[in-house]
Amino acid sequence: MWSCKRAKTQRLYAATTSSRYNHDRERNPSQGKKNKTTHVNCRRCGEKSYHVKKGVCASCGFGKSAKRRDYAWQQKAGE
Incomplete structure (x- = not known):
């Protein structure tokens, strides 16, 4: 009984944290500013x-x- 309840809580926590982090990454406006060319071939x-x-x-x-x-x-x- 105890292990079943604990496993259910862990699954619920994992599901909420992963979706939260993915959602923050999608809304981050600074990622859209990475479109400039800084380095080219030498x-x-x-x-x-x-x-x-x-x-x-x-x-x-x-x-x-x-x-x-x-x-x-x-x-x-040594070289």
């Missing part, structure tokens, strides 16, 4: 990480310096 590396407004590639550093963007933490240890 001329130097070809990755889709060239920021149009900044004029800098996040992957290779094109537009910021003539040197390639490279850091020691990008390499695996």
